Amino acid sequence: MIPGERLSRREFRRGPTDLARRLLGCTLVRVLDDSARLSGTIVETEAYLGVIDRAAHTFGGRRTPRNESMYRDGGTAYVYFTYGMHHCFNVVCGAVDEPVAVLIRSLAPREGLQQMVERRSRPGREVGEFDLCSGPAKLTSALAIDRGLDREDMVESQRLWIERADRVVPRMIGAGPRIGVDYAGAWASRPLRFWIKENPHVSR
């Protein structure tokens, strides 16, 4: 287990609760068509438990063109478009036809900061270091992740992958309810959101 190595298929298949914690501290790497490299340390995740989880897109076994990638093998990217303007990025983490995933909610930016600033800036709005990747739709914007990367196999991809890090010790991991899933009844309050404690890049 060498830090900096890509996560393997086996590692991706650990299931959502385990992988959501394990991804903390790992590096998400995005390489653009012009070979520019953008990356950040994962500091906040959420687990989505699949057919039993009212908050998951695959609750009850729903299978549509949009969420098809969640039914693929662990290590597949699930990227969806929402609210008419935002993309969110997930790591599929089960066997084939076991539609579970981890939503990546925030990163501590590492490489390509200047490019991220350009991608996140709008006329009239300055973006600071802590507004670059501190939210699920902010980081997809900063790293140029959209539906073109849906179904990407991150075990093999030259555009998007995750590199292993030393395990974040349990006492440094916070846990609490997921964000934005109030419609999910009892599932809304379950502690399936994880973050690195006291990290300034965590959302909210």
Next chain:
DNA sequence: ATGACGATTTACT
């Protein structure tokens, strides 16, 4: 064909 709804972000009171 239609309508309701977001795994969010941002600006504004």
Next chain:
DNA sequence: GTAAATCGTCATA
């Protein structure tokens, strides 16, 4: 704290 932005997707008909 509240509300607007903005449109693909899906369930219903």
